Amino acid sequence: MRGVARDLLILGCRQLLTLRGGWPRRGRALGELGLIRDGALLIRHGRIAAVGPRRNVERLPAARRAHRLDLGGKIVLPGFVDAHTHLLFAASRAEEYEQRIAGASYEEIARRGGGILRSVRTLRAAPEAVLLERARGWLAEFAAHGTTTIEAKSGYGLTTAAELRTLRLYRQLQHEQPVEIVPTFLGAHVVPPEFRGRADAYITFLIQRVLPRVAAEQLAEFCDVFCDRGAFTVAQARRLLAAARATGLRPRLHAEQLARTGAARLAVELEAASADHLEKINAADLRALARSSVCCTLLPGCSFHLSLREYAPARRLIEAGAIVALATDFNPGTSPTVSMPMVLALACTQMRMTPAEAIVAATLNGAYALRRAERIGSLEVGKFADLAVFDLEDYREIPYYFGVNRCVATFKRGELIASRRT
Numbered sequence: 001m002r003g004v005a006r007d008l009l010i011l012g013c014r015q016l017l018t019l020r021g022g023w024p025r026r027g028r029a030l031g032e033l034g035l036i037r038d039g040a041l042l043i044r045h046g047r048i049a050a051v052g053p054r055r056n057v058e059r060l061p062a063a064r065r066a067h068r069l070d071l072g073g074k075i076v077l078p079g080f081v082d083a084h085t086h087l088l089f090a091a092s093r094a095e096e097y098e099q100r101i102a103g104a105s106y107e108e109i110a111r112r113g114g115g116i117l118r119s120v121r122t123l124r125a126a127p128e129a130v131l132l133e134r135a136r137g138w139l140a141e142f143a144a145h146g147t148t149t150i151e152a153k154s155g156y157g158l159t160t161a162a163e164l165r166t167l168r169l170y171r172q173l174q175h176e177q178p179v180e181i182v183p184t185f186l187g188a189h190v191v192p193p194e195f196r197g198r199a200d201a202y203i204t205f206l207i208q209r210v211l212p213r214v215a216a217e218q219l220a221e222f223c224d225v226f227c228d229r230g231a232f233t234v235a236q237a238r239r240l241l242a243a244a245r246a247t248g249l250r251p252r253l254h255a256e257q258l259a260r261t262g263a264a265r266l267a268v269e270l271e272a273a274s275a276d277h278l279e280k281i282n283a284a285d286l287r288a289l290a291r292s293s294v295c296c297t298l299l300p301g302c303s304f305h306l307s308l309r310e311y312a313p314a315r316r317l318i319e320a321g322a323i324v325a326l327a328t329d330f331n332p333g334t335s336p337t338v339s340m341p342m343v344l345a346l347a348c349t350q351m352r353m354t355p356a357e358a359i360v361a362a363t364l365n366g367a368y369a370l371r372r373a374e375r376i377g378s379l380e381v382g383k384f385a386d387l388a389v390f391d392l393e394d395y396r397e398i399p400y401y402f403g404v405n406r407c408v409a410t411f412k413r414g415e416l417i418a419s420r421r422t
């Protein structure tokens with residue numbers, strides 16, 4: 001048993017980005033960082049007990065008794081909440097990367113049996129120990145880049161056993177390491193070989209055979225569908241997500257990435273937690289999303305990695321008042337990165353989000369997309385002390401120094417979970 005943990009007083013935050021002020025953030029509020037110069041935090045039992053300018057926090061009686069940690073002038077912000085990842089996979093698809101550089105498209109490779117189906121073959125054949133070891137390594141990398149919570153999807157199994165195995169491994173990983181994992185059932189990623197040409201029958205199978213097991217073991221909080229050209233139709237997605245909702249799983253959708261199919265409108269209709277990708281939305285979709293409570297989770301790593309010129313219309317979404325989040329979409333096919341700082345760099349340079357907007361989208365709005373904004377995503381009294389510390393002089397340098405990891409410490413619920421010397 002641990003003794004009574006001492007409070008922790010963190011000082012020396014040159015810029016403390018609190019993000020105070022409510023959620024989800026839309027429009028102008030998306031860029032409000034609640035920045036405190038020379039800030040301090042008092043942490044008790046993993047939660048924020050006080051936050052403010054150093055002189056105010058330091059003179060609290062509890063602060064005088066606390067263990068002191070002086071960061072010596074760093075940038076401190078909420079840990080990143082990465083609301084879209086495909087954490088568990090067995091192998092990279094570097095050979096497809098090379099084929100794409102030579103001119104093949106993502107969809108052509110998928111039609112030839114590569115793409116997601118390739119990852120399905122390797123995941124099914126991989127021993128559990130191998131999958132766990134890989135995921136552990138990537139989780140440590142997420143933490144090293146300032147991420148404290150990730151959503152993680154199944155979807156490379158596509159049989160009852162293989163989907164349940166992925167979700168059970170997420171549960172095991174949650175128990176053994178500190179990065180928070182929010183599990184999503186993505187049985188409807190693509191049609192597996194066993195159901196080739198019978199997508200409707202596969203959806204029925206998921207509803208009758210797999211969903212009840214996922215629900216009975218409480219293995220997922222959300223149900224996602226890859227609703228796009230070459231994957232599932234809007235009607236198929238609607239049928240699965242309605243059934244999922246009836247078992248207690250909230251819907252979310254991969255929408256309008258490769259072609260406009262109407263998936264974003266389905267997300268609005270279902271009041272989905274989020275609609276992700278959105279590169280191909282039209283003006284009416286944009287208005288519908290902006291009026292809704294659906295989070296628009298943008299994944300610029302995909303366009304970058306697939307060498308596509310088109311990015312989601314982040315500026316127009318923000319200006320119309322949509323709720324915008326940013327995530328890595330960590331996966332072996334379209335976005336093999338765990339780096340939220342890199343995603344911020346892409347959001348700023350390719351989608352013209354401001355550094356402040358990108359930070360709020362990557363933290364507080366990501367937390368909203370995962371239905372956790374009352375606990376994480378900003379640094380306010382009562383919330384968990386999930387922090388990323390960057391060795392920089394100005395928060396705008398987080399996206400500015402692209403491809404360089406300046407995160408030097410990460411805290412989850414007040415515990416140091418990653419750190420490195422500078």
Ligand code: NIG
Nearest residue numbers: 116119226329331332333334
């Ligand atoms: O979000 N598009 C569907 N799912 C992933 C890609 C998965 C893969 O290619 O393995 C995505 O881009």
Ligand code: FE
Nearest residue numbers: 084254329331
């Ligand atoms: Fe994805």
